[in-house]
Amino acid sequence: MGRTPPVLRLGISFPTWSCARDRGGAVRRTGGLLLLLMLLLTGGCQPPRPPIPTIEPAQVASLDLDAQRRVLESARRDFDDGRCVSALPTLHRFLTAHPDSPLLPEARWWLARCYEQLGDVPRALDQYRALAGAMPRGAAAEPSYTGEARQRLTELDPHPGDPPTRSGPQTGLFVSYDQLLALGDVERWILAHAQRGVTVLVLEASSRRGTPGQAEQPGGVLFRTAWTTTSRNVFGEVIPVAHRHGVLVFASVTVRRMPWLHPQLGWSDWAYDPPRRERRPSIYLDLFNPAFQEYLVGLLTDLAQSGVDGVLFRADAPVGPTEGFSRYALEAYEREFGARLEPTALYDSGGTETRSGTDRFTPAFWRWAGWKTREGLKVMERVRQAMRRQAPRLQIILEVHPDAATNPARALAEYSEDVVEAKKRRFDRFLLGLQQLDPSTSLRVEGPASLSTSIQRLSERLGDRSGIWVAVPQPPDSGSSRAALAHGVSSVSMPPGLALP
Structure with a gap:
């Protein structure tokens, strides 16, 4: 060319x-x-x-091959260290500069592996197909990787019984843990929902109720795992049947709420009480605790192996303005900024409470909130990568509050949410929760105008509305909520009892 x-x-x-x-x-x-x-x-x-x-030409080629091997060795080290973002440009330059190199198969192999590690399965498949279908001159002297590429193609391509890939808007139904425990005839239940137009079942993967440490431990999870009690292997029962009927199955997970974990493990987060100026144990788990991170990776890797099509990370246990003050978080913050965090310096005791509530925070709070949000997303990215290594086609959805679209400052302060930062972490979709709890604990459902505004604002911040899912009341009230959904936006019907706080 x-x-x-x-x-x-x-x-x-x-x-x-x-x-x-x-x-x-x-x-x-x-x-x-x-x-x-x-x-x-x-x-x-x-x-x-x-x-x-x-x-001699052979001497020149030999010297050039030595340099090429060093480039590929560097790319392999980047892959092993989880730094594939750095390896991608190098590997692409290699393919352009050395189209006839006998080392081309190895370059394509590491390029495909890097795309896989980053969760970009379509591009990984392109490289595996090129590797399996055409070999350059002289490749017989080097590992061909043909067999390995064909094996990865077999593993990444849809298995028999899997539903077709759905690229358009979805109609989902959220099913709670208690409903799933009482599930009877699975075949009849799924067929009935499929006939009503449901294309995605969002199943709550674990119990959310109960107090950790009580005499009778709360229920566990609904998939096979060695990390806790399996109350019933609902995912093993539902997934094959749902796929036969062309229905996708997503798991709903709240990573900071696992009531079966005993407080004596020391994995609880710590909250700060500004009026009392003291820390106290939180009812939620600490994302910054290394031991809990390892547990989370192991547990959710088992979930990924169940054959589930995607995972929804719920936003119903956010790291609020007074959460996230564990020893691990404070030490990590001090290492990064070289100064100890003083919680008393984060809140303006003399400030007047405004409608948004953000005026009560000092400039030091915003640095803390931004850091806390970024570090939390890094933990979630690590979990995502571990799950994708087991199930490369797995879709990951992150739930956010409406303020993440319409009031980013409040979302950062109150929920540690930043959709622009989250987009950099390669989440596939965002679920916009539209039900909130007011101070009197009664549900307030946002109307169609508010819903349309939230979708528009979120699509502007993400640059794409096709990656937006919206939670709507169940059942939809005379189609008004459905009519307010923008073109290309998916919906998930959620019972009022499972609304966002």
């Missing part, structure tokens, strides 16, 4: 002259060679003329 081959310069030295390749590829002799000719012309006793070496 008219590509200019890269210029190769050789640093081969000899006693009286040097050799290098010019831009045209010809060998040119300089410096010492000119001096040698002058000595011969002036006569006298001359030293024996050294033999002129010849640069």
Whole structure:
């Protein structure tokens, strides 16, 4: 395609002259060679003329291959260290500069693996298909990776019984843990919902009720795992049947609310009480605790292996303005900023409460809130990557409050939510929760105008409305909520009892 081959310069030295390749590829002799000719012309006793070496093509190729191997070794180290974002440009340059290299299969292999690690399965499949279908000249001397590529294609392509990939808007139904425990005839239940137009079942994967540490431990989870009690393997029962009827199955998870974990594990978060100026244990779990992070990765990796099509991370246990003050969070903050965090400096005791409530926070609070949000998303990204390694086609949805679209400052302060930062972490979709609890604990459902505004604002912040799902009341009131959904936006019907706080 008219590509200019890269210029190769050789640093081969000899006693009286040097050799290098010019831009045209010809060998040119300089410096010492000119001096040698002058000595011969002036006569006298001359030293024996050294033999002129010849640069064989194989020698040039060998030197070039050594450099290529170093590039690929660097890319492999980036993959092992989880730094595939750095490896991608290098690997793409390799494919462009060395289209006939015998190491091309290895370059494609690491490029595909990196895309897989980053969750970009379609691009990974493109590289695996290219690797399995065409091999460059001379590849027989190097590992071909053909078998490995074909194996990954088999694992990443839909298995028999899987539903077709759905690219358009979805109609989902949220089903609670208690409803799933009491589930009877699975086949009849799924068929009935499929006939009503449901394309996605969002199943609550674990119990949300109960107090950790009580005499009778709360229920566990609804999938097979070695990390806690399986109350019933509902996912194992539902997924094959749902796929036969063309229905996707998503799991709903609240990562900071797992009532079966005993407080004696020391995994609870800590909250700060501004009036009393003291810390106290929280009822929620600490995302910054390394031991809890390992548990979370193990538990949700087992969930990914169940065959589920996606995971929804709920927003019903947010890291609020007085949450996140665990020892691990405070120490990490101090390491990054080189200064100890003083909780008393975060809240303006003399400030007047405004409608948004954000005026009560000092500038130091906003640095703390931004850091806390970014670090929490890093933990979630680690979990996402671990799940994707087990199930590369898994879709990840992050639920956010309406304020994340319409009042970003309040969302950051009250819920540690930042959709722009979350988008950088490669979540596939965002679920916009539209039910909130007011101070009197009665439900307030936002009307169609508010719903339309929230969708518009969120799509502007994300730059794409096709990645937005919306939670609507169940059942929809005479279609008004459905009519307010913008084109390309999916909906999930949620019972009032499972509304966002």
